[in-house]
Amino acid sequence: MKRFAIFLGCTIPARQPNYELSARKTLEKLDVELVDLDNFTCCCPAPIQSINLESSQAIAAYNICLAEEAGLDIVALCNGCFESLAMANAALKKDKKLKAEINKVLAKVGKEFQGTIEVKHFLQVLIEDIGLKKIQEKVTKPLSSLKVAPFYGCHSLRPSKLLQLDDPERPQIFENLIESLGAEPLEYRNKLKCCGGLLKGISDDTALELAREKLANTNKAGADCISTLCPFCFVALDIGQIQVKGKFQEIYDMPILHYSELLALALGVAPEELALRSHKIKADKVLEKIA
Amino acid sequence: MLHHNVKKAEAISFSEEVTCRHGGETLTACYQCGTCASSCPVARLDSRFNPREILKLALLGEKDEVLSGDAIWLCTSCFNCQERCPQNVEIAELIFALRNIAIEAGNSPNIYADFGGALIADGRIVAISKFVEKKREEFGLPPLKPVGVEDLNKILEATGFTKPEQKEASK
Known part of the structure; x- marks a missing residue:
């Protein structure tokens, strides 16, 4: 059984039990052991x-x-955590001078960076350590006829030189993972552009405009839901819909589900075990369609 | 050729000051083609932000304009520009370097004081309330492990971390 240290970061334990719960349940079902350090x-x-x-x-x-x-x-479940840790890991493994500098600092707390482990995104563990074939085999409730708009966010893919998860301009792994659940991944305009999450508190109008265009474009493409990989993207698109309604009088009623939640449903986890009530936009439409 | 160990800030130009910083090393490779600006999700929505313009001002030594304006704070750190730059200029990281310099000079939107303060106090940038921690059990989640705040603060001290200042009037 493959074992990983699970890195929760700040936002997931503070605000998104739905992500943590579904990630823990699915990895356990797929024979991955998680260790909390x-x-x-x-x-x-x-x-x-x-x-x-x-x-x-x-x-x-x-x-x-x-x-x-x-x-x-x-x-790491969060794109932000994945990026920070994977970038540092790759940079320090590559650059001896940087490694020596950082190790001088780490010596003050009795640590030394060795370069012996990998930092992986949740998505990457599914693809590399479990594999599409095994996921397909474990699906007991296929999400047939569900049209899913994949939203990668930024920091799962870029900077690709250091993260190396997939092609930063034409990524495919999220689409493949959606297909493995029996659902249909959708193409839509500006799929790879930022959710605006990091502009909140600095330029709220621009942040909301970036979220709004994702909602408009996925809606136009006929999506039943948007699937996310990152707590910031989730919030920008979920709570963002309430703000878009207030500011522009536009109602999308577009459920946002983390990929781990879709995966959990397809693996037969009951919806009431998934903390779906922490979503602002209710997932009922999705649940009805796959029932 | 630039010397990366130049110490005397008063004797060097601003672009040299930037290239000496973590993240700032690639500035002078920029030849102003504008691929960054045309890849930027923010530039098309907000006329205050244009990554090519920021690099140009930094190259021309317009220190005050770069550090005191709104522009450097409007980058979402999406890395689209950096991904596409034909000169391998690390644009998103250059913006981090410029922000580092601005914060040392006491210029930053107030939200950074919140982030810095939370990091120092809790070792996290988003606080976890007692209520949420208690809720974990209800959801069947394991209790949270302790955070290495003490070690984190030693590292912050050893790397010269300055907590950004909170200003009275928010930007």
Whole structure:
């Protein structure tokens, strides 16, 4: 049985039990064991990189060290955590000078970055460690006829040089994973553009406009729901719909489901076990369609 | 050729100051083709933001304009531009470097003071309430593990982390 250290980050435990619960349940069903390690901190994503890049890199490396000591690869659920940790991991493995600099800092807390583990996105574990074939075999409730708009977000894919998850311009793995559940992945305009999440509190109007165009474009493409991989994208598109309704009087009523939630439903987990009530836009339409 | 170990800030131009920073190394490779601006999801919605313009101002040494304006804060860090830059300029990271310099000079939107303060206090940038922590059991989630706040603060100190200042009038 494959074992991973699960990296929850800040936003998921603070606001999205639905993501954590569905990710834990699905990985367990797919024979992956998750270990919760002591002392993981914030991954230091863009908002902290904006304050001090070096501090951010050193703290990301600190978290990697904790997993190295436990001899475990990391699985991150949040795009932000994945990006911060995977970027630091790749950069430090490649650049000896940077590694020496960061290790000088880490020595103050008795750690040393070795470069012995992998940092993987939840999606990547599904593809690389479990595989589409096994997922297909384990599906007991195929999501037939469900039209799903995949929304990758930014930091699952870019910067691709360091993350290396998939082609940053024409990615395919999310679509393949949606197909493996018996559902239909949809193409839509601006699929790979940002959700606007990181502009909240800085330029709320632009942030909302970015979310709004995803809602308009997926709606036009005939989506039954949008599927996300990141808590920030989820919030931007879920709570974003309430703000779009208030500001533009546009009602999309578009359920947003993390891929892990779709996967859980297809693997036969009962909807009432999934904390779906924490969604602002209710998933009932999706549940009816797949019933 | 630039010297990466130049220390005397007063003797060097702003573009050199940027290229000496973490994330700023690739600035001078920019030849202003505009691929970044045409790939940017924000530039088409908000005329205050244009990544090519930010790089141009930095290259021309317009330090005050770059550091005190709104523009550098409007990047979503989506990395589209960096992905497509034909010169491999690390544009999103350059913007982090410019923000680092601006914050050291005391310029930043107030939200960064919140992020910095939360990180120092809790080791997380989003607080987890007691209520939410209690709820975990109800959902069948395991209790949260302790956060390495003490180690984190030692690392912040060793890397010269400055907590951004909260200003009275929000930008």
